[in-house]
Amino acid sequence: MLKKPKQAPQKVKSKALFATAAIYQPSIHWLAIFVPISFAVAFIPIIRNEVGLFFTSCLGLIVVAYWIGEATDQLAERVGTIWGGMLNAAFSNLPELIFGLIAVAKGLGPLAKAAWTGAIISNMLVVVGAAILVGGYRYGTVTFPLERAKDAAAGLMIAATAILMPSIYAHAVDFSSEKISANDVITDVSVWLCVFLLMAYGGSLVYALAKSRVVGVFERSPLEQTPALEAKLPWSVNFCVGVLAVSSVLIAMLSNFVADCVDSITAGLGWTEIFVGAIIIGIIGNVGALMSAVLVAVRNKMDLSFEIGMNAASQIALLVIPTLIISSNVVGKPVDFLFSPPQIAALVGSVMIVAQISQDGRCNWLNGLQMLIFFGVIGVLFYFDPT
Template sequence: MKSLLNEIRRTPVLWMLIFVPAVLVAETVAPHSHTLLFVLSVLAIVPLAALLSHATEAVAAKTGDAVGGLLNATLGNLTELIIAITALRAGQYMLVKASIAGAIVTNALFMLGACLLLGGLRYHVQEYNRAGARLYSGLLLMATVALLAPSAVADLDLVQGEAVMRRLSVGLAILLIIAYALGLLFSLKTHKELFASAEHGEGEEHWPIGLAVGTLLVVTVLVALVSEIFVESVQKAAETFGMSPAFVGFIIVSLVGAAAEFAVASSAARKDRLDMSVSIALGSASQIALFVAPALVLLSYVVGPSPMSLQFWPGAVTMVMIATVTASFITSSGRSAWFVGALLIFIYAVFALTLYVVPPTGQGTG
């Protein structure tokens, strides 16, 4: 417990944990104050995601490379997954799909760009391992092709098209999860030496395993509770702020969910450990595309009011494709400077502005 208190004391973002009891109390006292609940839940999720990240790192450090890598892969995006499952149960499929597409684009453009920018402001030129970037870019490209496939049957007869879309989505979901598992096998087992440069032995201290597991369990429950409040309040709060559910999912949810990973990645970039930053940014994007998205499609048959397909609105697929191709192109050289990061952030800003001014209508809701 002392380790946890010390971590909270020296990490400013964890001071925001005060918003966790605040949002739970506000939900009891003023359940119809949707705007207040929305703001408080967003502020509460950020430190919870940071705690989740610390606990995951501590557990992974005690379990060895293979199991640790698997834990990071499955728990690294747990915040986004819990929010998405909560929205899935509520039938808010536009919010779910927007958060999936947004998480991919946010990690591949904003997080990667911010890391390249912050690192480049301190170091004239930075280098990093291209092997990991090539693997994640290839996985992302394959996942984007899978997202494009449902568009081919989108114009079929309504009854037949809906049945075909569900079968196609389930098939694609299974293929993506298999590709995700093979990617883990490749990077953690058969060719792990290619990714060795991502490891920098600095002897960092980690929490005791008991504290880490306990924190993981408690924080997971708290994230689920806060996510429930967030999803219940998001629709009316978004209307108050003039935001569509697509914008909230694509920008707000993805930025909040990636807060903890962004803190780690940006810190690594400032320490000239850009290979770690690139691995976190593109690795997280590929996890969303290859594991979280297909898992949600399969879970929709169990927890959703109706099955969810992998058919996204055309703009989302276009943005994911552009983000994937851009990230692949940018990271192919293994070298970077600050202006490259600035360009990636500007592309992300163009997407955010477009989505805010011209929200999607109709498509991507089922």
């Protein structure tokens, strides 16, 4: 009896055609072209342009931040809930941390503080707001665990209050008759507050791990791999680690380009430093969290979207900012918790809106739209800020 010819070549050909077609579909990965363009503009004198370098570097940062988020998500899927949460805590705010370190090292304290402000408010308003808008538009009223929402909102209120207290103190107290300057007092107070904020972050990690053990949330051991899981996730563990390593180097170099071009942007385009740091850099650093939150909101997992945004904002306030302030004192270019009145108003307003929306564990697309509109209001005020 004659055997039927094998169809393997046809299958291989079909897969190749599918992969080729996928390449030409619109994707955020297309922005990767701006990474080599940024290096060319930075190092080839004949085409160097500060304004052009700023925009190409920002576009390159967007895709690199997305790669970090994607690699972290895929590693988290393999190692389980607890270890996955720790990975997300370590890498989700890596762009903000690296940019902050570079800005502090260059003596750009106001730019670094503006970026911190933007990272917190964009996580609360843009990441959570966009997820609520998309999820609410698709499913109507969406819900999330009320207890977790209250814990997250309370933690952010405490962190925001601790961050803003030195600013309020500096604006309210008259140091003209004192022997010590206001800057010295605020610097010392900021260092002590960093210690307490880091303690609060450590306590939140211990609480999360203890609670996970109580409820028995262990999906798999860190070393467990299954064929079904490997088929579902296209990136291997080694590839994810490689992406994180390469992306960290790229973010450091691109962030350095952006920091060097800030003066040209403020002088040439009339953008204020606080607008560049809080709005432009703040949004770029949260691209990965934004896309992750929106994607899970489309799957009607609003609780996960809420946690992505709120946890990222908490990590900025409790981990990234204290780390950067302590680092600035180590390198001899101290940065403190002295924020301008517009930054204070933006932080307080954002925390109040998130606390109000999350008080009953229910929200709809209008709430998401309101959060995005408020972020737009902040952006306009920062754009015209004269300080």
